[in-house]
Amino acid sequence: MSFARVRALLVVGVLAVIAVVFVAVTLVRDTQAGKQAASDCNEGDKLADTRLRLPKDIKINVYNGTDSVGLANTVKTDFQNRQFQVLKAGDEPNRKGIDDAVAVLRYGPRGVGSYHVLKAYFLNEAEPEFQLDREDDVVDVVIGGEFKQLATITEVHQALAQGSGGPQLPPQTCVDPDLT
Template identity: 30%
Template sequence: MTAPIVAGQPRRMRQIRAALSLLVALAFLAFAFYKAYGYLQSDHGTTVGSSSCMTGSAKAPVALPKDTTVNVYNATTQAGLAAEVARKLRDRGFVIGEVDNDPLKKKISGVGEIRYGSEGREEARAVSLALPDAKRVNDKRTDAVIDLAVGAKFVDLAAPPTCS
């Protein structure tokens, strides 16, 4: 004897399969949206470049060196350090303002300090590409001029970003 066929069993199986397929499709779409949202929140694919390869992202652009005026100050006892750093920054396209000993007369034990105001935030980021270990200090100035005080642990500027 064969098992009796219960009315509706094949229809019930089709409903379960359809529900499972829908759940799998929704899970896949949720994962895809999650990945896409994370990709959009990161800096992938939104780089903005210049002829000097100073880059940033569309959400946080970096000022171009030719738009950035930098005062270079020596905050160490090593003679000529500010002039050397100013020459290297000028070679990278930065506009150099004053070159002198630190007017604040601070002796900086680290690599340096990048001093800026709210108008110079992007310019400070451009300088920090050359000195990534320098401390950024918002000193509330009202212009976009950057002061770079070179400290005792300064060795050399970081390599400029490479063009690809």
């Protein structure tokens, strides 16, 4: 192969890489998707925050739904070691139906994205409990009788990848256009 041909292939290759990067950046910064979702709101729908947050930006309360003494504080420490903001820890007063669950995650419209991240720490086996009237972005983590341990970082990434393509909007909610 001649030098001119190698140089031409190199130039075409570099241009192709630049084009792929340009297209990827354009797709990531596309703002039309958020505006379209906002127009899908029905009257009475609550605005939901579907952004996937980093653990350091997720606020949680940890409650022990089992008879194991001190479990909430142990799980609280595990979440703090993973950089979560743990606001409260203690025993869950209403333990009905939690013995046969890994965990129950209670959240409102402002905690949809946080819930999606948190359920990966339970390998997508935590039961959701959506509360439409909840105004804050805090997720309550109620540890159930089937809980063994939090997932490793690798398992969390795999669980997020296996998740249903991102946070799913609960009924009577729509994407907040100011948060897209």
